[in-house]
Amino acid sequence: MHDDHKCNCEQPLVPGIVEVIDIKEETPDIKSFYVKNIDGQGVPFNVLPGQCAMISTPVGEGMFSCTWQEEQEWLQFAIKRVGLMTDDLHRIEVGQQLGIRGPYGNHFPIEESKGKDMLFIAGGIGLAPLRSFIKYCFKHREDYGKIQIIYGSRSYADLCFKDELFDLWPKEKDTEVFVTIDRPEEGWDGEVNFVPTYLEKLNPDPANKMAVTCGPPVMIKFVIQALEKMGYSDEQIITTLEMRMKCGIGKCGRCNIGSQYICLDGPVYNMVQLRQLPPEW
Amino acid sequence: MKILNKSKLEEVLNRLGENADVYVPMSKGLQSGFYPWKSLEGGKDELMLDALNVYQPPKSVVFPQTERMYSLYQEGKGLKIEETYENDEPRVIFGARACDIKGIICMDEVFLTGGYEESFYKARRESTTIVANACYEPGPSCFCAAMGVDPLNPEGADVIIRDTGDAYIWEALTEKGEALSSTIKDLLEEKELSVPEAKPFIQQVDYDGVAEKLKGMFEHPIWDRTSEACLNCGICTYICPSCYCFDIQVKMYGHEGYRFRCWDSCMYEEYTREAGGGNPRPTGRERFRNRFLHKLEFFTERYGHPLCTGCGRCIVVCPAGINITSIISEAKEADLDA
Amino acid sequence: MNDFTQQIQDIASRLLDNGQVDVFIAWHKGQQDFQVQPYFARSADEAQNIIFNDYSIHNLSNSLLKFRDSKEKIGIVVKGCDSRGIIRLLEDNQIQRERLYIVGICCPGMKDPLQAMRDELGFNHKPESTELAAKCNDCIQPNPVIYDELLGTEQSPRVQDRFARVKEIEAMSADERYQFFEETISRCIRCYACREVCVACDCRTCIFDEMRPQWVGRENNTTDNLMYHIVKASHMAGRCIECGECERVCPVNIPLMLLNQKVIKDVNELFGPYEAGMQYVEGQKPPFSMYEESDPDDFL
Ligand code: SF4
Ligand code: SF4
Ligand code: SF4
Ligand code: SF4
Ligand code: FES
Numbered sequence: 001m002h003d004d005h006k007c008n009c010e011q012p013l014v015p016g017i018v019e020v021i022d023i024k025e026e027t028p029d030i031k032s033f034y035v036k037n038i039d040g041q042g043v044p045f046n047v048l049p050g051q052c053a054m055i056s057t058p059v060g061e062g063m064f065s066c067t068w069q070e071e072q073e074w075l076q077f078a079i080k081r082v083g084l085m086t087d088d089l090h091r092i093e094v095g096q097q098l099g100i101r102g103p104y105g106n107h108f109p110i111e112e113s114k115g116k117d118m119l120f121i122a123g124g125i126g127l128a129p130l131r132s133f134i135k136y137c138f139k140h141r142e143d144y145g146k147i148q149i150i151y152g153s154r155s156y157a158d159l160c161f162k163d164e165l166f167d168l169w170p171k172e173k174d175t176e177v178f179v180t181i182d183r184p185e186e187g188w189d190g191e192v193n194f195v196p197t198y199l200e201k202l203n204p205d206p207a208n209k210m211a212v213t214c215g216p217p218v219m220i221k222f223v224i225q226a227l228e229k230m231g232y233s234d235e236q237i238i239t240t241l242e243m244r245m246k247c248g249i250g251k252c253g254r255c256n257i258g259s260q261y262i263c264l265d266g267p268v269y270n271m272v273q274l275r276q277l278p279p280e281w
Numbered sequence: 282m283k284i285l286n287k288s289k290l291e292e293v294l295n296r297l298g299e300n301a302d303v304y305v306p307m308s309k310g311l312q313s314g315f316y317p318w319k320s321l322e323g324g325k326d327e328l329m330l331d332a333l334n335v336y337q338p339p340k341s342v343v344f345p346q347t348e349r350m351y352s353l354y355q356e357g358k359g360l361k362i363e364e365t366y367e368n369d370e371p372r373v374i375f376g377a378r379a380c381d382i383k384g385i386i387c388m389d390e391v392f393l394t395g396g397y398e399e400s401f402y403k404a405r406r407e408s409t410t411i412v413a414n415a416c417y418e419p420g421p422s423c424f425c426a427a428m429g430v431d432p433l434n435p436e437g438a439d440v441i442i443r444d445t446g447d448a449y450i451w452e453a454l455t456e457k458g459e460a461l462s463s464t465i466k467d468l469l470e471e472k473e474l475s476v477p478e479a480k481p482f483i484q485q486v487d488y489d490g491v492a493e494k495l496k497g498m499f500e501h502p503i504w505d506r507t508s509e510a511c512l513n514c515g516i517c518t519y520i521c522p523s524c525y526c527f528d529i530q531v532k533m534y535g536h537e538g539y540r541f542r543c544w545d546s547c548m549y550e551e552y553t554r555e556a557g558g559g560n561p562r563p564t565g566r567e568r569f570r571n572r573f574l575h576k577l578e579f580f581t582e583r584y585g586h587p588l589c590t591g592c593g594r595c596i597v598v599c600p601a602g603i604n605i606t607s608i609i610s611e612a613k614e615a616d617l618d619a
Numbered sequence: 620m621n622d623f624t625q626q627i628q629d630i631a632s633r634l635l636d637n638g639q640v641d642v643f644i645a646w647h648k649g650q651q652d653f654q655v656q657p658y659f660a661r662s663a664d665e666a667q668n669i670i671f672n673d674y675s676i677h678n679l680s681n682s683l684l685k686f687r688d689s690k691e692k693i694g695i696v697v698k699g700c701d702s703r704g705i706i707r708l709l710e711d712n713q714i715q716r717e718r719l720y721i722v723g724i725c726c727p728g729m730k731d732p733l734q735a736m737r738d739e740l741g742f743n744h745k746p747e748s749t750e751l752a753a754k755c756n757d758c759i760q761p762n763p764v765i766y767d768e769l770l771g772t773e774q775s776p777r778v779q780d781r782f783a784r785v786k787e788i789e790a791m792s793a794d795e796r797y798q799f800f801e802e803t804i805s806r807c808i809r810c811y812a813c814r815e816v817c818v819a820c821d822c823r824t825c826i827f828d829e830m831r832p833q834w835v836g837r838e839n840n841t842t843d844n845l846m847y848h849i850v851k852a853s854h855m856a857g858r859c860i861e862c863g864e865c866e867r868v869c870p871v872n873i874p875l876m877l878l879n880q881k882v883i884k885d886v887n888e889l890f891g892p893y894e895a896g897m898q899y900v901e902g903q904k905p906p907f908s909m910y911e912e913s914d915p916d917d918f919l
Contacts, residue, residue: 010400011365011367011400012397012398012399012400013350013399013400013401013529013542014350014351014362014365014400015362017360017361017362056540057360058353058355058360058531058533058538059531060530060531061529061531061540062556082556082557083556083557083831084556084830084831085556086556092358093358095358096358096360097358097359097360098360099360099362242555243553243555243561244552244553244554244555244556246527246528246529247399247527247529249395249396249397249399250391250395250396250397251391251392251395251397251399251525251527252526252527252528252529252542252545253525253526253527253545253547253575254526254545254547254552254553256571256575256579258499258574258579258582259578259579259580259582259583264395264396278499278574279499279500280499280561280562280567281561310872311872312806312871312872333740334740336870336871337871346808346809346839347837347838347839347840420740421651421739421740422736422740509657509659509685510656510657510658510659510682512681512812512815512816513815514810514811514812514815514816514868515810515811515812515815516810516812516868516870519808519810519870520870528837530836530837530838532836532838541838543837543838543839544839546810549811549828550828551828551830565685593740596650596736597733597736597737597740598733598736598870600677600733600812600816600864600867600868601656601657601677602649602654602655602656602657602732603656604649604650604654606650607650
């Protein structure tokens with residue numbers, strides 16, 4: 001699965017260097033980093049929706065899902081501040097050089113989903129990986145049917161990609177965007193709900209549909225339950241898994257769930273595959 | 282057949298040492314392991330070719346506990362990697378047993394297949410020649426045959442030596458092995474010796490069907506009981522010839538530094554601890570289960586044979602008396618509905 | 620010894636049967652003759668698997684840490700040194716006295732199953748075949764210092780010169796000493812078994828697992844190894860109960876007790892005689908475990 005888009009470098013653990021050409025604050029703790037080769041020519045590698053890359057600073061390395069690749073212009077990564085390495089990343093400025101290696105892992109089923117209606121369900125930073133698939137669908141609009149996006153976060157401030165959520169995406173052809181926040185707040189007259197409950201309330205019809213979900217593990221669990229209740233089959237439910245990663249190439253051992261290495265064989269799985277795995281996700 | 286008289290052994294090792302680092306099984310004080318032949322101190326250290334296994338397997342010759350990967354240099358907003366440290370100096374592992382070499386084969390599969398060839402391992406591995414020592418008398422903790430290893434004809438050997446008492450039968454099997462033999466041509470003799478008689482195994486282990494059976498045992502109560510005594514100390518993983526998990530870390534002195542990798546162990550809490558603090562394997566039980574399932578089920582699913590080569594080391598060193606052969610037999614006998 | 624086995628089995632069955640304890644920690648037989656394993660019996664039936672023999676050397680008090688967050692009532696067998704471990708845990712509020720039923724054994728000295736294993740299996744070229752485990756030859760406290768029930772008859776301490784090894788090192792020149800430690804400590808493979816087995820290492824998050832910041836580097840070299848050992852030894856000040864388990868389990872024979880005993884000797888010389896975990900007085904804290912505003916702190 002990972003053969004068409006893989007790094008063919010001779011030294012897979014040694015990163016190449018890219019430069020940060022833009023930084024955008026998405027939420028108080030999520031920033032988007034746009035990177036490009038240091039000679040200004042193109043991107044270090046091509047990524048498919050759902051694939052990841054290992055980004056490094058002198059503090060550490062971290063695996064991040066690529067939020068979007070704009071042709072040969074740049075790669076975008078929306079990154080949440082959670083630990084030592086991401087703290088460091090959040091401090092850098094435009095012009096900073098970073099290490100990068102990849103692309104790693106498999107990708108969303110862009111082929112298998114052709115001709116289907118798409119249902120994207122995300123929570124918090126979980127929209128970052130899904131966004132690459134969403135934007136891919138818009139770019140190849142004629143290949144996909146109706147697009148529905150359900151997205152929620154703790155608060156309005158914590159919603160990522162607001163301009164797209166509220167302005168751009170709803171204007172796309174045959175597209176609906178449903179946004180919710182966890183707790184009521186002043187100035188918000190939209191939905192206040194947890195993502196899984198909102199999903200059940202909207203009750204989107206499973207016919208000819210692919211449901212793709214990403215978010216905090218608990219949310220994913222309840223979303224999957226809700227989808228099953230609504231009659232989605234295992235083949236129709238797609239999600240991405242997260243484990244701690246170090247090598248990214250199926251060598252260092254730590255990201256295993258059963259005999260699968262999430263960095264190499266994942267992170268994208270459908271429910272049929274997930275049911276084969278030990279329940280450690 | 283070619284034979285190597287034991288009286289010439291030292292000379293052979295010295296000769297091999299002219300062109301390569303030679304690692305031999307050796308005791309150093311209370312320790313034993315594969316150490317450089319050059320480091321042998323007379324009167325203190327002792328060559329241990331006749332012992333079955335030494336404490337430290339030769340794993341670290343191809344996969345050192347700590348290995349620098351590349352330099353890092355930071356200047357203003359710039360970041361540079363000027364040097365990478367692949368090490369391809371010639372080395373010889375002399376006198377390794379089949380189980381330990383199988384451990385290296387397991388690492389070959391991990392590091393050199395599966396879509397990526399890891400360059401640091403590759404450099405060391407390709408520059409290493411292995412002289413295997415066939416085992417005719419398995420020790421009390423040996424169970425390699427049960428794990429698919431042939432102690433008489435070690436897989437992965439470039440040369441096999443067979444101990445006949447006063448001399449070794451010397452048999453080169455690969456190009457690397459031939460090349461090595463040619464450097465000591467004058468020290469080998471031509472003579473017919475009969476191979477010793479192979480003694481039976483003391484340990485009886487039956488791994489047949491265990492990998493498949495374990496598939497249905499992830500949540501089986503056997504893990505509660507078997508893991509209870511385990512300290513999650515990780516000795517078993519560090520001392521195992523086939524355990525290969527590693528961590529990647531960085532050391533910076535101001536603007537300069539390097540990234541290195543070092544052994545890690547699935548027995549440790551920190552191993553799967555996520556940046557946000559969560560951990561999919563929060564207690565010793567899950568970590569214990571992962572170690573044994575990885576050895577006996579997951580690796581077999583991926584590579585077609587277990588990640589345990591039956592060397593028996595973990596049985597010897599475990600402070601809690603955990604025994605992988607008992608785990609195999611408990612799994613074999615376990616009631617799946619329990 | 621068989622005698623002890625029977626007695627412990629009886630006590631364990633009694634306690635498990637009448638619900639006085641939920642789990643009883645002792646030993647059971649491993650695969651080889653000399654292999655015994657810590658064992659957690661949960662029923663009177665299981666109590667029949669318990670054994671106590673020459674090789675029941677493990678300091679079980681350490682396994683109480685597995686129960687520090689549960690409510691279970693626990694029966695446990697301790698020898699002299701192990702019993703001091705229980706006091707350590709009580710002093711650090713890791714476990715409550717009322718949850719414990721302690722069976723003490725006046726210890727005749729044990730053999731080391733790890734040593735026996737190495738000898739038997741040929742990992743050692745020169746089997747040592749000592750009678751008693753090294754740590755038992757150095758024993759200062761064979762008789763339990765805390766118990767609910769005591770088995771056996773009182774034993775006398777076996778130690779001859781408690782700080783003999785320390786004095787040897789102290790007598791070296793600074794260079795010799797450095798060389799000695801460099802040589803010894805560079806062997807360490809940093810598995811941290813010495814920490815895991817230690818009852819005094821009861822911190823929930825150990826400094827060596829702390830990543831933010833990472834106090835001690837993970838490289839396996841003399842500097843990082845020395846750092847590990849110096850930090851560990853100093854954390855043992857006033858805490859090490861001299862059960863010798865760290866040194867016994869170390870796969871590369873690092874003389875950990877040498878460092879611990881040096882610290883014990885220094886604490887004794889600098890702060891007056893003190894033996895960790897010898898006596899349980901509710902509310903009393905060992906040195907270095909408390910801080911008062913009047914403490915001199917001019918070193919900070
Ligand atoms: S396990 Fe097999 S190969 Fe290894 S030392 Fe024993 S008999 Fe030899
Ligand atoms: S099995 Fe034994 S050696 Fe391995 S971690 Fe557990 S106690 Fe340590
Ligand atoms: S698991 Fe144990 S017996 Fe198997 S190869 Fe590793 S150390 Fe040897
Ligand atoms: S001293 Fe021994 S037990 Fe402790 S970390 Fe080092 S090798 Fe492991
Ligand atoms: S991150 Fe190393 S195996 Fe997946």
